[in-house]
Amino acid sequence: MKRYSALALLKAGLTGQRGWDRAWRDPEPKKSYDVIIIGGGGHGLSTAYYLAKVHGIRNIAVLEKGWIGGGNTGRNTTIVRSNYRQKPLHDLFDFALNLWEGMSDELNYNVMFSPRGALFLGHSDSDMTMLAQRGDALRCDGIDAELLSRDQVQKLIPLLDMSASARFPIHGGMTQRRGGTARHDAVAWGYARAADALGVDVIQKCEVTGFTMDGGRVTGVETNRGSIGAGRVGICVAGNSGPVAAMAGLKLPIEAQTLQAFVTEPIKPMIDTVIMSQSLHCYISQSDKGGIVLGGDPDQFPSYAQRGLPARIEKAAAEAIALVPALSRLRMVRCWSGTTDMSFDGSPIISGLPVDNLYLNGGWCYGGFKATPASGWCYAHLLATGASHALAAPFAFDRFARGATIDEAGVGFMPQLR
Amino acid sequence: MMQIDCPYCGPRAQVEFAYERTLDSIVTLDMPAEEAVSRLYARANPRGLDDELWRHSFGCRQWLVLRRHRVSHAIVSITEYAP
């Protein structure tokens, strides 16, 4: 594989951009693999990469029914942060954040991770106390968090409505300076290219249609391109976990919901950090191309339609304008939908299943992108060793039956309330 | 945004309604604890039809059963909930 570098780019510029290798091969499926990962999103591809890189397993296939990165990897708002209140969550996501920091070099692919800060606004004293509580939980666990005064927030984002009469007056905020955004497609492509270089077969247009079983044990998968045997099979299809698990006769504590996002026409830099809110479910950032990327509430009912409720977009727009009034004249150029795997406590599942040799990585709700490297790391550990990585141990499938849920929002088992 | 043909109010905008859960995840009070817990946390979650409990929260406030397709959003049937 030809390495990417400024020098290589310069040379290519002088030779008409000829001579670049394919970023990944287009292999035919083999008869069998040591590990098959179902799902060629960021999580599945990073799992394959770490299986090969960390655990030395090379006989791996990633099966993708469409094109890699075409699911939620390519549909999210690209926010990366680790500032969750619950310890198992912030430990996992901070492990991810550490990997994000070195990802471009690790993969030799610029994923444009840009730690420009992830700011939560507080709109009342009680919001500020909740933010402080979260910040304190993070700081006591060695994770960066910083409370900002009203003035500091204003300095950071001069276009915020700081008036006392604002519908959501701004009392201050909490920022994680290591947080930021990354280029979502590049994450899938970077992992695919790096995994491919280690011998992983990334097989697109290969849809899994069933599992081959032997006495309650999974021995491989059926696909539209034939049967493929496998030592272990890892489901990694967040958004579609239910239907895939159903092929093995399983029901999951997961429901699919639509989450929409939208982007404005590109404009010159106006927002330099990621803006979120303690009270509002609205998030705002500006992409490197200049578009303001916005998101809001999920659609709050089960759907795979990838077609959302206009009311959700309208609400997110109204909230964004309430925070940053100058956004009002900007125009939405495109909105899109992802199908989220809404788990019943709001936290992911990285776990074995009641069927031998079958594993699940899913239930990421609307927050999976930022976990990509840690998710892959931990899932690779599980698929390589059969045992949970310490960071993933709390995210076991049986935690719901045991009562050991990890409920960041404290709203219980109804995903539409999250 | 779907249009839901409420048996009481006629066709109404989806924003008046709230999804509650699937019919098979209703936990009755007389159910053994283990069954109750397993129902609460298990969903078929199909890419297809399922029976869902909705409430016309901002209309007649009644509970309705929608047999609904989760990809096309076609509503095959809608009836008042009856246990």
Next chain:
Amino acid sequence: MAAAGDVIALDRWDAAPPDVAAGTRLLQVEPRRWWLIGACAQTDTLTAQIGDTGALSPIGGGLTRATLTGAGWREVLTISGCFDVEDPRFGVGKIAATTLHHVPVWIAPTGDEMCEVYLANSYAPTLHELWSRSATGQGGPS
């Protein structure tokens, strides 16, 4: 906009329409629930009449009644709304529960050029403000 005051919710287990004294307005808001308007004075009689077939609970202290007058009331109610208020079949005697500008409301036409909107008191300033902002000659609330 004014306090609705004299409104009682009547629930009937069997959904049978109640028999009420003349002078009382009856609005069916749910399959098993009616609003009795102007019936507070007869609460005792009604309670006896209904017996064990249902229950009465006053709610008027929390309800505001906005009266919209003028031919433009239907158009006003399309603003930030989601219900087909312009359907000519939606006329006197009908009541529709819906939302307007995220506020739960009950809309009851009382004439070609008049309509009542019931809402919880706390939302009255929000809707009043909306209608004041958008009353562009269609006839605002009174």
Next chain:
Amino acid sequence: MSGPSRIPGGAESTLRFRFDGVEYRARPGDTLAAALLANGVGRVARSFKYHRPRGVMAAGVEEPNALVTVGVGGRTEPNTRATDLYVYDGLVAVSQNRWPSLAFDLGAINGIAAPFLAAGFYYKTFFGPASRWMLYEKFIRRAAGMGKAPTAPDPDAYEHRAAFCDVLVVGGGAAGIAAARKAVAAGERVILVEQQRALSGSIEGVRMLTRTTASGLWDHGFATLAERLVEPGQTPTPGQPAQRLWHVRATRIVLATGAIERPLTFAGNDRPGVMLSQAVRSYIARFDVLPGERVVIATNNDDAYATADAIAAAGGEVVAILDSRASGPATHFPVFTDAVPLSTSGQTHHLASVKARVGAGTRRFDADLLAVSGGFTPVVHLHSQAGGKLDWREDLQAFVPGASPQAVSSVGAAAGEVPAIAATVAVLPDPKHSFIDFQNDVTASDLDLAWAEGYRSVEHLKRYTTLGMATDQGKTSNMAALAHLASVAGVTIPQAGLTTFRPPFTPLTLGALAGADGGGHAAPARRIALYDRHQRLNPLWQPLGLWHRPRAYPIGDETLHAAALREARAVRTTAGIVDVSTLAKFAVTGPDAAAFLEIVCATGVAKLAVGRGRYTFMLREDGMVMDDGTVWRIAETRYLLTSSTGGADRMEAHLSYAHHVLAPQLKVSVVAQQEHFAGIALAGPLSREILAALTGTEMPAHMGVAQAAIAGVPVLILAASYSGERAFEIYAEGHLAGPVWDALEVATRAAGGYPYGLEALEFLRIEKGHIVIGAEGDGRTTPHDLSLEKMLRKAGGFIGASGLTRPALAAADRAQLVGLTSDTPIPEGAMLIAHDGAPVEGHVTSAAGRVIGTGAVALGLLGGGRARLGDVLLASSPTRGQSARVTVTAPVFYDVEGTRYRE
């Protein structure tokens, strides 16, 4: 003279507008593009990446090049298509993405560096630590973007309207008008929308929305239509919104959205002076503007021959028609068959010449305009958004609407009634300067590179090159890109695939999306019944969900804390009144009322005597405490249930579920009375005497009920205490409660007390160890965690009983409610740790100073807390630089025996 100009004669140009500081004149009805062309201005913009000069290519919303920033101050709208902007008097527009000026743009250096800036170049470089990327990124961000956003707030209003119809017709051309006529004749309710200002006819009985764009088609015939009441940047009529977003539900939808002409791919196909053939006709016919004097036409279809006629009729010269086909229709213009353009050369505002391949040779034509026609793409966006399939038409080299899962049909050009074309595989001698996506500067060689590197799915290609992702969303580029991809891949276009069409059809302002929720109205603000009474006292208000409630009533320059402490002390020593109106209240009535309440409440209810009440709490089905409150037996079969303010709506739904889904057989009526009753709590050692004097009635014992009147208003009195003092909650009908407050306020003040707000209420309840939903009851705590398990009804049968049986909920190390005391203030929300650097064991949920005396108290959730009384911990808040040494105690600090509220 060369270049675009106004055809002599016609109406006077009465409108004045400015472009890049120069004043020009326009005719009423001109678009900005038409007016600029009329004034000889052909170069109006710079492209996104290479800053190439660009002109007007189209006459409609598909325009990729001619984007300007229009308006001033808070009405500034960047990236406005000059072809979709009617000139108004005083319009101010400026060009974008250039510095210092359109004529001399330093960014054009990117064009020179183009060999190094190929598609996706940024993925291959800028390595090193993230901080280094951020350094490069700063420059990339500055270079990216198009216009500048306004910085001032938007002064205009927006509106959402609901509308319903039998038939929604999108597009007011001939096909649309015909469809609307037919529907209205059949007696149907019809809405017709048209993007332009004027329709080509009017129809009686049809709701006509002009200057309105059908922006999105969603589920079940739901459409969003964006109506412009004024042009971008224009000041609206007073009292009118600037834009309106229609929410339309249609039984059936007819799409008469027309077709978009495709450009051709060749070197320099992006210069000012290269224009779509039908656009040339539009400028002549609609605006009396001749886009060029000496025109070459390049086409693969018959339609462009009509353009030749139009040009000649308008006084222009048709230099040549280059037809890529072997033959074309008969014409008197010079036609070259088997001819395609290869490259162009240009001047500032127009072309200089066109080089073409004609047969086996090449020829150069002097021309100031090149009109191109690469065929027609039916506008299938809305059909596709609504889930419709697309069918491939080989003769059109285009997708046309196929089957739709909704009642959506297409007519006219949108349905594929467009001229057929000859499919030709373009041989591109200079792919680096042959633009496919004009706005994002994606060239044919970028597509070749992406393909070579393995980005072969159409979605990968699009994302890698940014093709089709500009503000025009690829309206003029998608088909050319697919054709190129198909030819490289050696497959047919349908095999090459198609990207998804997503709303909106044309960019839509966030202001219009927000409608009346924009400005300061993003959420309703709920006003409490006694708002005027409080406002008179000028309180500090505290938001709680949608509500605002008094937090404290400072006197003079008292701080919040001082005021709250004074208020709380009054409650401890004399009396205070507090507004508790927002608590949820439910009338639960009927022969099965008690049975119903025992489903919802985890505590006993049935044994409650008439005229008595008790504390209760409710669980979610997973066993977690959901809410708490009180339940009162008002009469034999009539109960009043109260619960928390924040959970009121959730509780209403929960009760409805419990009744209608779990226990529909019960004869019970559950009626929400949250706002029916305003509530005032009178608390303090003197409260009983005050109330007895006001009502002339003896007050009931703790947890008793009384009916009385205050100031002539009937009130329901519930003897409940939250503060720990003797206290009464007094309920009056919401609209009558003002005089009750007045009477209570006068009497309380006379007794030496004060009104108190939420801050004092917090001080009091924390000291008393009462939990609050949202702090201690955080949705993750069981009754056992909150030391409430003794109140659980042993017989079970309540919601949540099953969930509670799960084994991990009995773990000894769960976070459990504890009290915390300290000599110094305890930071609320702080972590509980053994010492700095030690693992987190819990956190402070609520904290306050002692109301009377010194020191601080707090409630917290601590791992295995119930077994840790006496432990000394650190309550540490590193984010605030605060900490306190705390001692773990039982969660009650005041009147532990519970005698004061019974007195």
